[in-house]
Amino acid sequence: MSTRIKFYRISNANGLSLEVLNLGATIRSLEVPNKDGGMTNVVIGLANIEEYLSPEYWSLGYYLGSVVGRCAGRISNGGFNLDNHFYPLASSSNVHLHGGSLGFDKKMWSLKDISQGVKSYIELFYKSVDGEEGYPGNLEINLRYTLLEDNALEIRYTAKTDKRTIINLTNHSYFNLDGQGSVLNHELQINSNHVLETDQLNVPTGRLFTAKGTPYDRRKMKAIQELNFNGFDDTFVLEEGNGLKARLISDKTGIEMEVYTNQKGMVVYTPERLEKLEYLGGAEFSTIPAICFETQNFPDAINNAIFPSAILEPNDRYQHVTSFKFKTIT
Ligand code: G6D
Numbered sequence: 001m002s003t004r005i006k007f008y009r010i011s012n013a014n015g016l017s018l019e020v021l022n023l024g025a026t027i028r029s030l031e032v033p034n035k036d037g038g039m040t041n042v043v044i045g046l047a048n049i050e051e052y053l054s055p056e057y058w059s060l061g062y063y064l065g066s067v068v069g070r071c072a073g074r075i076s077n078g079g080f081n082l083d084n085h086f087y088p089l090a091s092s093s094n095v096h097l098h099g100g101s102l103g104f105d106k107k108m109w110s111l112k113d114i115s116q117g118v119k120s121y122i123e124l125f126y127k128s129v130d131g132e133e134g135y136p137g138n139l140e141i142n143l144r145y146t147l148l149e150d151n152a153l154e155i156r157y158t159a160k161t162d163k164r165t166i167i168n169l170t171n172h173s174y175f176n177l178d179g180q181g182s183v184l185n186h187e188l189q190i191n192s193n194h195v196l197e198t199d200q201l202n203v204p205t206g207r208l209f210t211a212k213g214t215p216y217d218r219r220k221m222k223a224i225q226e227l228n229f230n231g232f233d234d235t236f237v238l239e240e241g242n243g244l245k246a247r248l249i250s251d252k253t254g255i256e257m258e259v260y261t262n263q264k265g266m267v268v269y270t271p272e273r274l275e276k277l278e279y280l281g282g283a284e285f286s287t288i289p290a291i292c293f294e295t296q297n298f299p300d301a302i303n304n305a306i307f308p309s310a311i312l313e314p315n316d317r318y319q320h321v322t323s324f325k326f327k328t329i330t
Pocket of ligand 1: 061062063202233267269
């Protein structure tokens with residue numbers, strides 16, 4: 001397995017192009033046609049790929065564009081019980097975050113296949129061995145990034161284990177459809193009626209609350225910036241089925257992004273700010289620089305019996321498909 005950081009590029013016939021690193025199966029750039037006939041990189045990436053390996057960057061806890069796992073989100077109680085065994089996990093204040101100290105975002109994934117054609121794709125593989133970051137079971141993950149001809153980026157994860165374990169994968173891309181500045185003027189719609197209630201450590205309490213009439217009520221398209229907008233770092237409960245889950249539009253670039261997923265939850269995260277790092281293309285960002293759509297199962301599901309299960313059985317397959325579909329509004 002490579003210890004050197006590498007990048008892979010694919011594009012489709014309509015101009016969508018994607019760059020992925022072996023480290024963390026990270027999306028470094030996603031170029032989308034804009035209304036002026038040019039291209040806009042709609043995700044935040046670093047100018048120097050070696051920076052993704054630096055302790056300084058890791059200490060920021062950004063996960064820019066990376067796959068997060070074995071379990072994305074927070075796990076309470078410093079670990080979890082499974083088959084009458086307690087599995088302690090790396091935690092701060094008894095809360096485990098995003099797969100631990102050396103989660104999937106910090107692992108070198110192997111390139112399995114890359115194809116540039118009608119359906120361009122990059123296929124990566126990672127084996128998380130039994131006991132890695134405290135999780136049981138040898139877990140093998142296949143991940144395929146595909147650029148579809150209708151200008152969608154499809155992310156398809158499949159995983160299998162040789163022992164009962166828990167799994168909850170997501171991609172942590174920071175979207176900004178202007179490629180710079182802030183997303184406060186972006187229009188946002190989220191098709192969700194309920195949000196997970198969390199405690200002061202942002203750990204789910206097991207209860208939901210109704211979004212209607214609150215700042216979380218985003219069923220109608222409106223600007224992210226509104227009077228009582230105080231940022232998001234919350235799990236929206238998604239309707240079953242293949243319908244639209246979220247929509248984001250920038251009037252400035254004319255780029256519209258639709259989000260589809262087979263997952264039951266989506267953590268929507270809007271960082272207050274990002275450190276002034278060297279970002280791709282010399283991009284500079286300001287307050288509320290991006291919005292993340294971390295599609296996934298409910299965080300801390302293993303500690304909440306009423307949540308959809310995060311347990312993967314040896315004879316099962318973990319199947320997670322999320323698509324980001326782009327249109328240009330001229
Ligand atoms: C913070 O609480 C947030 C997480 O949701 C996010 O993924 C991380 O920053 C990057 O911990």
